[in-house]
Amino acid sequence: MTDTNEIAVVPKIADLTCLGLSKEENNLLIKAAMKKSLSTVEGMNSVMLTTLSPNVRKRVETLQEIQAVHDGLVSAYRVELAALEAKYDSLYAPLYTKRYEIINGISEVDGIVPEEADPPVKGIPEFWMNALCSNDMLSCEINDDDKEVLKYVKDIKCSKLEDANGFKLEFYFDTNPFFSNSVLSKLYFMTDDEDEHTLEKATGTVINWFPGKNILKAPNVREVERSDYEETSDDDDEDSFFQFFNPPEVPTDISELDDHKAANLQNIMERDLDIGFTIKEKIITKAILWFTGEAMDDDLYLDLGDSDTESSDGEEVENGHDEKAPAAGEV
Amino acid sequence: MTDTNEIAVVPKIADLTCLGLSKEENNLLIKAAMKKSLSTVEGMNSVMLTTLSPNVRKRVETLQEIQAVHDGLVSAYRVELAALEAKYDSLYAPLYTKRYEIINGISEVDGIVPEEADPPVKGIPEFWMNALCSNDMLSCEINDDDKEVLKYVKDIKCSKLEDANGFKLEFYFDTNPFFSNSVLSKLYFMTDDEDEHTLEKATGTVINWFPGKNILKAPNVREVERSDYEETSDDDDEDSFFQFFNPPEVPTDISELDDHKAANLQNIMERDLDIGFTIKEKIITKAILWFTGEAMDDDLYLDLGDSDTESSDGEEVENGHDEKAPAAGEV
Numbered sequence: 230m231t232d233t234n235e236i237a238v239v240p241k242i243a244d245l246t247c248l249g250l251s252k253e254e255n256n257l258l259i260k261a262a263m264k265k266s267l268s269t270v271e272g273m274n275s276v277m278l279t280t281l282s283p284n285v286r287k288r289v290e291t292l293q294e295i296q297a298v299h300d301g302l303v304s305a306y307r308v309e310l311a312a313l314e315a316k317y318d319s320l321y322a323p324l325y326t327k328r329y330e331i332i333n334g335i336s337e338v339d340g341i342v343p344e345e346a347d348p349p350v351k352g353i354p355e356f357w358m359n360a361l362c363s364n365d366m367l368s369c370e371i372n373d374d375d376k377e378v379l380k381y382v383k384d385i386k387c388s389k390l391e392d393a394n395g396f397k398l399e400f401y402f403d404t405n406p407f408f409s410n411s412v413l414s415k416l417y418f419m420t421d422d423e424d425e426h427t428l429e430k431a432t433g434t435v436i437n438w439f440p441g442k443n444i445l446k447a448p449n450v451r452e453v454e455r456s457d458y459e460e461t462s463d464d465d466d467e468d469s470f471f472q473f474f475n476p477p478e479v480p481t482d483i484s485e486l487d488d489h490k491a492a493n494l495q496n497i498m499e500r501d502l503d504i505g506f507t508i509k510e511k512i513i514t515k516a517i518l519w520f521t522g523e524a525m526d527d528d529l530y531l532d533l534g535d536s537d538t539e540s541s542d543g544e545e546v547e548n549g550h551d552e553k554a555p556a557a558g559e560v
Numbered sequence: 561m562t563d564t565n566e567i568a569v570v571p572k573i574a575d576l577t578c579l580g581l582s583k584e585e586n587n588l589l590i591k592a593a594m595k596k597s598l599s600t601v602e603g604m605n606s607v608m609l610t611t612l613s614p615n616v617r618k619r620v621e622t623l624q625e626i627q628a629v630h631d632g633l634v635s636a637y638r639v640e641l642a643a644l645e646a647k648y649d650s651l652y653a654p655l656y657t658k659r660y661e662i663i664n665g666i667s668e669v670d671g672i673v674p675e676e677a678d679p680p681v682k683g684i685p686e687f688w689m690n691a692l693c694s695n696d697m698l699s700c701e702i703n704d705d706d707k708e709v710l711k712y713v714k715d716i717k718c719s720k721l722e723d724a725n726g727f728k729l730e731f732y733f734d735t736n737p738f739f740s741n742s743v744l745s746k747l748y749f750m751t752d753d754e755d756e757h758t759l760e761k762a763t764g765t766v767i768n769w770f771p772g773k774n775i776l777k778a779p780n781v782r783e784v785e786r787s788d789y790e791e792t793s794d795d796d797d798e799d800s801f802f803q804f805f806n807p808p809e810v811p812t813d814i815s816e817l818d819d820h821k822a823a824n825l826q827n828i829m830e831r832d833l834d835i836g837f838t839i840k841e842k843i844i845t846k847a848i849l850w851f852t853g854e855a856m857d858d859d860l861y862l863d864l865g866d867s868d869t870e871s872s873d874g875e876e877v878e879n880g881h882d883e884k885a886p887a888a889g890e891v
Contacts (some may be wrong), residue, residue, distance in 0.1 A: 282681055284672050284675055289852065291662055291669040293848055296848045310644065317636075320633050321630060324630050328623055338618050338619050341618060344613065
């Protein structure tokens with residue numbers, strides 16, 4: 230592909246804009262297509278092309294130009310999608326604030342009656358603990374000790390990472406006898422190569438347990454297990470939800486792991502991402518329905534998983550939670 | 561929740577619209593919230609609510625109203641998202657048409673030189689077969705016999721189902737010595753309960769093989785195997801890609817299956833959906849990059865799967881390809 234060919238891409242985009250793009254969208258698109266066009270030139274598999282006859286190669290090159298226009302459109306779509314999501318996030322935000330205020334007794338609802346209890350019950354006690362426990366995936370992670378700690382959750386929030394692709398979950402805690410942190414965060418760093426969204430790593434807040442209050446039993450043994458990526462059983466009642474804030478580190482060179490360890494790391498990371506997405510997309514978005522039990526019906530189906538999972542060894546955990554992202558990453 | 565409370569939802573929505581909704585969006589939102597509000601009333605878990613003190617119950621009811629507004633916003637988001645997707649689908653369409661014409665020699669590109677071959681090579685021979693085979697997941701499904709048949713593919717298209725949730729893949733074939741069909745279709749029917757997108761069933765075109773030309777070896781044995789949901793090995797060289805058009809039927813009453821059979825059915829359906837999504841979201845969207853081998857780098861990561869997969873027995877295959885849909889369906 231030559232400079233002439235790259236320039237030839239732009240008029241094609243201009244033609245397309247008559248289909249309904251604004252001037253601003255048009256500019257975005259041209260920029261994106263030009264960038265794509267250049268990267269296509271760099272990435273071109275010249276060996277493949279030299280085996281083709283000159284005429285077929287010309288046709289292939291034209292298809293590559295068309296692909297560049299296509300990819301520019303995909304980029305423009307992503308820009309528009311992000312704007313749409315931001316718009317709705319800003320519409321959801323005041324609802325979540327209102328919910329927070331009611332749950333924690335910061336604002337009161339109409340029609341409250343005099344209570345026998347003294348002091349009167351404030352807000353909705355143990356709201357988040359009950360919401361979390363009514364989800365079956367999460368309840369598998371929550372033992373009785375965890376429940377005592379989770380009673381102090383005031384709010385759970387999700388936000389996009391500011392300087393990276395991914396999202397952050399924040400658990401806001403009331404003053405409690407277990408640890409000094411007021412917020413426990415879990416960050417999911419995702420790759421974004423425009424096609425695949427894969428989990429690169431997850432990090433969590435180090436919990437400052439008060440002396441004798443650490444509910445993570447035998448933490449040293451557990452650390453070793455996790456660092457070796459040994460499988461942990463779901464019904465091991467020693468599992469604590471608070472391990473969620475201590476996800477496994479992914480080695481810089483994944484190829485150093487043997488197949489078994491790589492598979493176990495994968496399982497742990499998949500499960501971890503499952504939990505993160507469940508909190509992000511189910512619990513936070515409809516906490517009251519989990520609290521009342523109304524949301525349980527949504528989950529009556531057994532987890533048959535996503536079309537993205539098939540093989541089991543590997544380097545990165547992929548997620549398919551992007552409607553426009555391709556489905557599977559395979560070797 | 562009373563009629564009065566339901567009506568009280570509407571002004572809250574009206575307040576929100578000042579954040580940037582058009583009048584049309586506003587109307588959609590009010591409709592959606594009213595509908596949601598009613599369904600919340602019906603679905604309310606009254607047993608749960610009676611265990612709460614009257615004041616806490618009032619707070620819970622207010623959160624349910626807020627949830628109804630939230631769900632109305634989610635519905636409005638989905639309407640906008642569908643419009644955005646439709647807009648871009650219409651922008652992609654002429655590019656796919658142009659690609660089709662070049663691949664099949666219907667339109668010619670600039671700069672074609674006189675050729676030695678007589679007759680001259682038309683379009684890009686074996687384009688789709690090569691594109692499909694350069695994807696590792698698909699190449700596992702494609703045996704040597706399949707390749708001979710796939711050389712006749714003229715185009716692969718994807719469209720939304722018209723009267724159901726889901727999508728349709730269409731393989732357009734040139735006249736060929738193997739079967740009389742000009743199009744082989746595969747339909748994926750997905751549930752849409754607004755939260756989860758799960759695969760309900762998949763159906764495919766019955767292939768009208770010419771006598772002696774059926775490349776599906778020992779089809780009777782294979783049929784029995786599949787109907788029993790026996791596991792099939794990926795490296796079984798008798799596997800044919802064309803089984804893709806003959807997906808397993810899901811029994812009306814899934815509970816009749818024992819765990820082993822249910823798990824195997826799940827595996828087959830997951831794999832089937834994986835393949836469908838790979839064709840839909842990778843092959844069709846960037847066929848030329850697969851043909852040249854440029855797209856292979858995208859797939860260097862081992863398939864660590866999606867966060868949606870964990871357990872293995874079950875009733876429906878879930879997909880997480882909706883960015884706004886919750887992640888996992890679990891028991």
